[in-house]
Amino acid sequence: MKRVVITGMGAVTPIGIGVNDFWEAALRGDSGVNEITLFNAENYEIRIAAEVKNFNPSHYMLPEVYRKTDRFAQMGVAAAKMAIEDAGIELQIDQKRNNIPVIIGSGLGGSLFHEEQILRYLEGKDPRKVYSSTVARVAPNAVSAYIAMQFKLRGPNVTISTACSSGGNAIAMACGLIQSGFSDIAVTGGAECPITPVTFAGYQSLRVLSKGEENGFKTPRPFDKRRDGFVLGEAAGILILEEYERAKARGAKVYAELLGYSSNCGAYHMAAPDPSADDAVDAIEKALKMANITSKDVNYINAHGTATQLNDVCEAKAIGSVFGFGSKGPYVSGTKSQTGHTIGAAGAIEAVLTALVVKNNIIPPTINCDELDENCDINVIRKDAVRTKVNYAVSNSFGFGSNNSVLVFGKVKNETGH
Amino acid sequence: MPNKNKDQLRKEIFERLKKILTDLLRVFHEEAPENQPKIEMDTDVVNDLGVDSVETLDLMNAIEEEFNVNPNLSEANTKRKISQIVDYIIELSNK
Numbered sequence: 001m002k003r004v005v006i007t008g009m010g011a012v013t014p015i016g017i018g019v020n021d022f023w024e025a026a027l028r029g030d031s032g033v034n035e036i037t038l039f040n041a042e043n044y045e046i047r048i049a050a051e052v053k054n055f056n057p058s059h060y061m062l063p064e065v066y067r068k069t070d071r072f073a074q075m076g077v078a079a080a081k082m083a084i085e086d087a088g089i090e091l092q093i094d095q096k097r098n099n100i101p102v103i104i105g106s107g108l109g110g111s112l113f114h115e116e117q118i119l120r121y122l123e124g125k126d127p128r129k130v131y132s133s134t135v136a137r138v139a140p141n142a143v144s145a146y147i148a149m150q151f152k153l154r155g156p157n158v159t160i161s162t163a164c165s166s167g168g169n170a171i172a173m174a175c176g177l178i179q180s181g182f183s184d185i186a187v188t189g190g191a192e193c194p195i196t197p198v199t200f201a202g203y204q205s206l207r208v209l210s211k212g213e214e215n216g217f218k219t220p221r222p223f224d225k226r227r228d229g230f231v232l233g234e235a236a237g238i239l240i241l242e243e244y245e246r247a248k249a250r251g252a253k254v255y256a257e258l259l260g261y262s263s264n265c266g267a268y269h270m271a272a273p274d275p276s277a278d279d280a281v282d283a284i285e286k287a288l289k290m291a292n293i294t295s296k297d298v299n300y301i302n303a304h305g306t307a308t309q310l311n312d313v314c315e316a317k318a319i320g321s322v323f324g325f326g327s328k329g330p331y332v333s334g335t336k337s338q339t340g341h342t343i344g345a346a347g348a349i350e351a352v353l354t355a356l357v358v359k360n361n362i363i364p365p366t367i368n369c370d371e372l373d374e375n376c377d378i379n380v381i382r383k384d385a386v387r388t389k390v391n392y393a394v395s396n397s398f399g400f401g402s403n404n405s406v407l408v409f410g411k412v413k414n415e416t417g418h
Numbered sequence: 419m420p421n422k423n424k425d426q427l428r429k430e431i432f433e434r435l436k437k438i439l440t441d442l443l444r445v446f447h448e449e450a451p452e453n454q455p456k457i458e459m460d461t462d463v464v465n466d467l468g469v470d471s472v473e474t475l476d477l478m479n480a481i482e483e484e485f486n487v488n489p490n491l492s493e494a495n496t497k498r499k500i501s502q503i504v505d506y507i508i509e510l511s512n513k
Contacts, residue, residue: 068472068473128479128482131476133475
């Protein structure tokens with residue numbers, strides 16, 4: 001099995017655009033939550049979301065290209081551009097002939113344009129009002145397709161849609177393609193822009209969204225006693241995965257090694273996690289096994305941590321039973337406390353962050369977690385970032401449809417194990 | 419003065435066509451005016467505006483509705499300058 005390292009990263013998030021801004025904001029404990037500006041939310045019970053501020057697609061693509069794309073695809077291309085530039089591989093790509101896969105996660109695809117077209121149709125129940133470009137813009141694979149078109153990436157082009165674990169699963173599949181020797185480089189991650197009138201209303205109706213300040217507190221609050229749901233967010237995160245020997249030969253900068261992954265399904269429910277947490281435990285254990293490490297080796301866990309009642313209890317149960325309960329277990333933090341829940345992008349931006357934790361030996365905090373829920377008895381970093389040696393880290397993504405994905409990261413070791 | 423009437427008609431159709439194109443090619447969430455399409459009589463919709471085959475269909479549908487005409491796809495594909503499209507619309511209206 002070939003080894004896989006991360007040599008480039010890009011991120012568009014509610015707390016910062018670009019990997020450096022995202023990382024610094026995460027360490028400071030910034031919150032990306034704001035009153036909704038992307039649509040008029042006057043009539044909504046929930047009026048907060050985690051929007052990406054000041055995103056200008058013209059910095060990353062031509063106007064005649066981005067006017068044909070939904071916001072989620074624009075963010076995906078933007079993050080891909082950052083990652084490809086960061087890795088320094090653009091000039092190495094043979095534009096006519098290459099086998100570079102683009103594997104991207106997106107749970108919903110082009111919601112905004114889809115909803116706009118439905119409204120155009122409903123105005124006069126007139127099908128002729130619907131744009132002929134609708135299918136091309138709404139399709140979830142518009143994001144992987146536009147990344148391929150912009151950078152001439154001619155390998156397998158796939159968008160994976162497994163709700164909140166889409167980004168994690170995409171990275172897992174891309175990793176497998178390099179491990180197996182199919183390709184020596186891959187572009188992977190996730191993109192999602194769900195803050196649109198109908199999609200947002202769907203989440204509101206599902207009663208998974210936090211009321212936040214209306215309830216008199218800051219939100220979202222993963223693993224906190226008073227948590228009341230997640231804040232919907234938008235983002236894109238892209239990673240360049242590269243075969244270790246190739247990266248070494250060209251003297252590439254390496255963030256971390258992607259040592260293992262798992263992907264499984266609890267086969268339980270479309271929206272609720274299995275309270276036994278057996279499927280989550282299984283996913284974590286399988287990923288550790290592929291990485292060839294034990295639970296004792298792990299120093300940090302980037303939790304799925306949505307701040308819903310059900311997720312956090314089940315996830316804490318899974319983490320506790322694999323790694324140990326209480327303050328003796330490895331450090332845990334929840335990025336969604338800062339970025340909101342960015343659905344199909346979540347696993348990707350959290351992979352970016354986890355790789356940075358491994359590289360820099362600093363762990364960002366879980367904000368708003370003032371009083372740890374006794375039913376979530378794990379070692380959550382709650383106030384300030386913690387500086388500690390991180391040799392191995394795990395990132396969890398648990399999605400609707402009992403769909404789980406776990407990634408294991410580690411510092412790059414040479415052949416002698418040092 | 420038939421010529422003056424024709425000029426006036428072309429100008430009027432140009433303005434309506436410009437509005438259709440501006441709506442169609444508008445850039446979402448975009449504040450920068452320099453990135454919005456610039457549309458003049460001698461603008462080439464393919465070379466200057468980047469209209470592709472899918473957008474051509476949207477443009478035809480919109481013209482059909484706005485001017486109550488029935489453009490032919492293969493013929494429409496040969497009209498790339500705004501002035502040619504204006505004349506084509508006049509031609510179709512007179513049919």
